[in-house]
Amino acid sequence: MLRDHAWIARHIPHQGAMCLLDQVLGWNQSGVRCRSRAHRSMENPLRAHDRLGAVCGIEFAAQAMAVHGALLTPDLHGERRAGYLISVRNVALHVARLDDIDGDLVVEASRLGGDGTTVLYRFSLSGGNRVLLTGRAAILINLPESTTGFSEDSS
Numbered sequence: 001m002l003r004d005h006a007w008i009a010r011h012i013p014h015q016g017a018m019c020l021l022d023q024v025l026g027w028n029q030s031g032v033r034c035r036s037r038a039h040r041s042m043e044n045p046l047r048a049h050d051r052l053g054a055v056c057g058i059e060f061a062a063q064a065m066a067v068h069g070a071l072l073t074p075d076l077h078g079e080r081r082a083g084y085l086i087s088v089r090n091v092a093l094h095v096a097r098l099d100d101i102d103g104d105l106v107v108e109a110s111r112l113g114g115d116g117t118t119v120l121y122r123f124s125l126s127g128g129n130r131v132l133l134t135g136r137a138a139i140l141i142n143l144p145e146s147t148t149g150f151s152e153d154s155s
Contacts, residue, residue, distance in 0.1 A: 003027075003071075008034075011070035012063060013082065017043045020060050021107065024067060031110035032068040036060055039098040039105055052099035057107075057133040058088055061123035064109040065139055069119075082142040083119070091135035101127040117141050 003024035009015060020038040027033070038044050038060075039052055046056040062085050069083055098105070105125050112120040118140055125133040 003067075008063075008067055012066040014063055014066075017041070017045050019063070020044070021063050021067060022104075024071070025106070027068060027071050029072070029111075031108065032064055032071065034064045034067060034107045036105045036107060039101060044099075047099065051097050053097055054093040054095050054133055055091075057093075057098060057105075057125040058085075058091065058123075058135065058137070060105065060107045060125055061109055061121075061133075061135070062137065062139075064107045064123065065119070065121050065137065068109055068111065068121075069139075069141075083139045084142065085137055086118075086140045087138045089136045089138075091133070093133055094130070095132050098125075098127075098132065101130075101132065103128050105132070112136070114139075 005019065005022045008021050009019045012019065014020070021034045021036050023035045025033040025035055044052055046052055046059060066083055105127055107125050109121045109123045112122055114120055118138060121137050121139065123135055123137060124131060
């Protein structure tokens with residue numbers, strides 16, 4: 001099954017111009033590789049002052065992590081759990097900006113560990129043969145209401 005931009009937009013919460021990934025290039029239980037052209041788009045909502053800073057690559061990586069989660073846990077019974085980026089560590093920016101990178105970006109996210117509530121990933125963005133950004137991220141998985149014991153309406 002082809003995992004293109006339309007598939008990605010159906011499976012992650014980011015919509016419109018904020019859905020930054022164009023295609024899943026490959027995936028397995030431990031990680032995912034995606035392609036993006038959104039760094040060159042003038043419509044990219046992360047652009048500021050006519051540029052896209054390299055730190056915005058963290059959002060590209062977070063979306064790849066969300067795609068990986070969707071691939072690992074297909075939407076069964078209409079219930080999708082949200083993931084929240086709770087920390088990034090060891091982020092290394094090897095460029096100042098992304099919008100001047102020719103060619104497509106390759107976004108990789110590799111699952112390092114986790115359980116039903118948190119997941120740790122290592123991520124990287126590259127353009128051509130050049131590494132642009134690397135780091136690690138922790139994701140908190142939103143549990144269904146019945147698991148937490150809390151309800152949204154506490155009145």
